Structure formats: structure tokens, C-alpha cells
Amino acid sequence: MTAAIEVTGATVRYGDVLALDDVYLSVEPGRVCGLLGMNGSGKSTLFKTVLGLVTADRGRVRILGMGNTAARRKGLVGYVPQSEQVDWAFPVRVRDVVMMGRYGHMGRRRRPRPADREAVEHALLRTDLTGLADRQIGALSGGQRKRAFVARAIAQDADVLLLDEPFAGVDKRSEATITDLLLQLRQAGHTLLVSTHDLAQVPELCDEAVLLQRRVIAHGTPEEVLEPDVLLEAFGIHPSEEGRSWTP
């Protein structure tokens, strides 16, 4: 079976900074893979490499057996960045932003058809944003903005979803909404790569987990990767006992 995401020997540098060093990663279709690692361990860089936003010095990326340009053109990849570098004062409504997720499904003029509108309403509903859909995008709270970009990815209906810290800065309720949603997406056969610092959530959400520290330190079931010994080896620290909300 072709892997949904396959990274072979990726090495990425930003000038003198070695961000990824010979990274191998393979995620089978229909699985949720958690990407764990300390700040600066290269998680975001790995997402950008898969997307072709940064160019690897060495290594290769395949998405569902295709090069990343071909996969992107086919609309197979959805991306929710860690921090959207967008102008929050931009005159678009939440609904317009979610509609941009549908652009790959539309003709060259990007004129929405009824099916596109339906997909947008559906995505808004699932992210609990229906009541806020007519607001200007900047008139949302941080967690709501996050959900709006998740909604855009859902509306896109991409086979492979890359979510860079979708839980950062969201409250428990939003977190539950998003977790439910991601599990439903897996149910529907999507493949998800999700980075997070919230280890407590990993067993519930993920089929497998990857521990990254510039290179892949461990890759296995959440139980295997979250073994105190593995974490100790990776970071030299134990997860805190209390609540297991350890933040590397």
C-alpha cells in the first residue's frame, strides 16, 4: 500500500541552522499520527517540507505516491499552519475564509457552486462557527480563529491533513470540538499529521506518534513513544506526574 505521507532522508537547513537531519517518516492512509517534540525540534519545518514550502537540501517527499506539487495541485493536501501569517484586519468574513478551502474544487474563476456552499456550511457547523460566520475574520478570539482555519481545511476535504498545533491556545471546549472532528475525519478515511505539546491527548487522538528532535527519535504507538524512558532519553526530563500535561 502506498503511504499517505512519506518523507525519506529529509535534511533542511536555514542558513547555518540545521532544522531537520535525515528524517524518515511514513504514515499509512487513514491514520492519525501525532508529531511530538520540544520547541525548535523541527515540527513546523517538517510540515513545511511536506508541503514544499521549504526546500530540503536532501531527501524526498511523497504524498499518496506523488510528488508534493502534483499532490497539491490535485487538492490532496490541507494545511493548518501554527501561526497564520495573515492580516487579521483583512476585509473577509469567516465564511469567505472557509470558502477559500473549496477553491481547488472550483473552476478557474472560483465561482462557488451549491455543493461548495454546502461544504462550507457543513464545515462551519462542525467547527461550531455557524453563529460567527458573518464576522470579519479578525473579530474572532484566538481559539475561534484556529477553528476557522480548521474549518477551511475540512471544507477542502483533502485526503491528507497537516495540522500544526491546532490545540495551541484553545480552551477545553474548543479542544474537545477539534479532537472529535479529527477523529471523525479519520473515520472518513483521511490521514492526519498533527503536532501537539499536549501529551495527555495523544493516546485518545493518535494511532501512532513520532518523537522529533531534529531527527526521528521514536516512532510507534502512543504508548511506546510516551514511555517515560523514551521521553527521558529524548529530552532528559520526565513528564510531570500531575495531569500529564507536560510541555516539552
Place this chain on the structure above:
Amino acid sequence: MDALTALVEWFTVPMQFEFVQRALLVSVVAGVVCAVLSCWMTLVGWSLMGDAVSHAVLPGVVLSYMFGMPFALGALIFGGGSVALIGVVNRTSRVKEDAVIGVVFTAMFALGLVMISRVPSQTDLGHILFGNVLGVSDGDILQVLLLAAVVLAVVWYKHRDLTMYAFDPVHAHAIGVNPRLLETLLLGLLSVTVVVALQAVGIILVVAMVIIPGATAYLLTDRFERMLMISAAIAFAAAVTGVFTSFHLNVSTGGCIVLAQAIAFTLAYLFSPGQGVLWKGRTARAVRATRAGH
């Protein structure tokens, strides 16, 4: 004679002159095309780029006159060439983009000035710099209409992609739309639009036409489609007011058009609901009053 008749005649008397009709046509068309593009210019923050392109076309315009070519041809070559040059220098040196823009456009403008002092005297530098819309030829009008139609057609076809690029180029990339291509398209549209507006207001004031209407509309709405319509409406009104005022007072037409736009901006800046300074001031006072009451 009552006020209404006076007002009607204020418009009808100048319209008896063919040169006024032509000036009005060129000003309105140029104004509206610039206004449409200005919405993206304001949002991506390209006002300096607009200034650059407009100044950089000078050598092209001079060359066109020298060789009797359509003015738009030379202008387009130099406008597009300068944008490309800015891009290349920007990518291949450590100088910041605004400095590169500053170097390229002043250099081009200087080249134009030197060239014009060598050109036979029938080209009037004043007309190129400040516009001469009351004296446009048939050929000029034809070029303006043609280029305006091209810009509007491309914008009509691509406006959603351009807005996506302006809002979130990373998303464009992720869904397989090349943001660099959209950027190039927008720069190309800017170059053509600048050339359209040259005839109406001249090199110096073109940048106003590709910034003010969009910036004004931005103060008045949170919706992009409305922003486009408001911007175009402002430019239309400013062109009409500008041309007639300039006729009656016998003053610079380009100056009047841009001044009318600037007045629209000032009004929006002061009175826009929710955004306007006075509005905000009142809200702040209300908040203070409530606090004081407690």
C-alpha cells in the same frame, strides 16, 4: 435663476465642448480601473510600488514620442521592466525591498529627464508629469480604453485568486496555486493600470489613483466585494467632480481629480461608522463617562 438650474448648468455647459466629453471619458475610465486595482494595492501594501512603476515609465513615454509609437507601448515596457528589475535586485542582494524600489524608480525617472532634454520640443514634459486630459488625442483614448478593458477582464476572471493571494499566499500554495504567479499577475496589472491613468493625471499623481479609493473604501467596509464597489464609486464621483471643477475654475484637472479623492478619504477618515476618528473619539468619551459615573 434658482440653485437647481445653476447646478444643472454647471454640468451641461462644459459638456457642450467635445474636449470636455473626452476628458470625462478618460478620467472616469482611468479612475474606475485604478480604483478596482487599488483595493488589492491597499491590502498588500504596495503603495511604494505604485509610485515606483509610475515614475519608471518616463523613459518609455519619451521614447514613444521620439519614435512616434503609441505612448502605452514604451510605458508598458519600462513599467514592466522596472518591476522585473526590482524583483531581481531584491532577490540577489541584501538591500531591503523599499530601498531597491527607491533606487530603481528614481534612476529610471532620472534617465527619462535626461532623455527628454534631448527630444524635439513637441513633447511637453509638463504634460507627461502632470497630465493633459483636456488635450487627449483619439489615439490616446483608444489606448486607454483598450488597456482598461484588458485590466477589467483579467480582474473579473481572477479576482478571487488575487484576494486569496493577498490574504493568505501559503494557503494558495497548499492548494496548488502558485503565489509567485499571482504576485506577478498583480504586478503586471499594476503596470498596465498605471499606464491607463497616465493620460488622466500624469506621472506624479498616478499613485494617488491606485491607493486613495481603495484606502477610503477600506475605512468604510469589512467586506471585500463592497470595498471594490465603494472604491469604484468614489473614483467615479471624483473624476466627474474633478473634471468639471477644473473646467470652471480653469485649474489642473489631474489636481482636481486627486483632490476630490483626498476629500473623500478625509471624510471617511473622520466620519466612517466604527472606523472614523470622530466616531472612535465619541466611543472613548462615552466609555470614560460611564466609568466616571460609577
